[in-house]
Amino acid sequence: MSRINEIIVKYDSSPSCLIPVLQEIQKEFNYLPEEALDAVSEKLGVPLNQVFSVATFYNAFSLDPKGKFVIQVCMGTACHVRNAPKIVSELERLIGINKGETSADNLFTLETVNCLGACALGPVMTINGKYFGHLEVNKIETILREYQ
Ligand code: FES
Structure with missing residues (x-):
């Protein structure tokens, strides 16, 4: 307090x-x-x-505790058609949570959003505001390792 x-x-x-x-x-x-x-x-x-x-x-505020690293994956149209759902599935698999959840160790929160304003880079995600564009499923594990 x-x-x-x-x-x-x-x-x-x-x-x-x-x-x-x-x-x-x-x-x-x-x-x-x-x-x-x-x-x-x-x-x-x-x-x-x-x-x-x-x-x-405001979306910037949360009433629920979040993990140290908040991952937001864009599910807007431009990203969706470029495999964003598979990116989300891979993150869920690797972290062991579903979207909207926080890992038990409070390291990661996984969220989906409608547009991150970088449609040309789709599929896109951010981790605590840092952008990762042109994502591929097989790159996700390497990116996550930087935060573990
Ligand atoms: S639709 Fe994904 S960044 Fe705009």
Whole structure:
């Protein structure tokens, strides 16, 4: 809680800083813990339902704990037709989880998204924001090894 309080104080407990405060908490913990939302609501003087609305509206925020490395695989049309589903299957097989899940060791979270804005590089995935394009199923294991 002390780290959360430090972040809130850094922004002068200003209600207008709700989004930057939540962004910094998200960055620090990789998700928004429930007690953080309570503290933000109380200290910024923003109703809890409003804090929740913002926290659930933006994709950048998560209310669930995530792994150290968040993998996002694009399933948009341009990537889908270039084998993105097989990329997801390979990641599920190698990590031992299904999409939407986090590995038991909290190392990886696997997500699918609709477009990563790099359609020409499809199929594309990101790991903590780093792009990997022109993916092939047989390259996935080597990429994952860099993070294990
Ligand atoms: S459809 Fe995959 S990056 Fe746009």
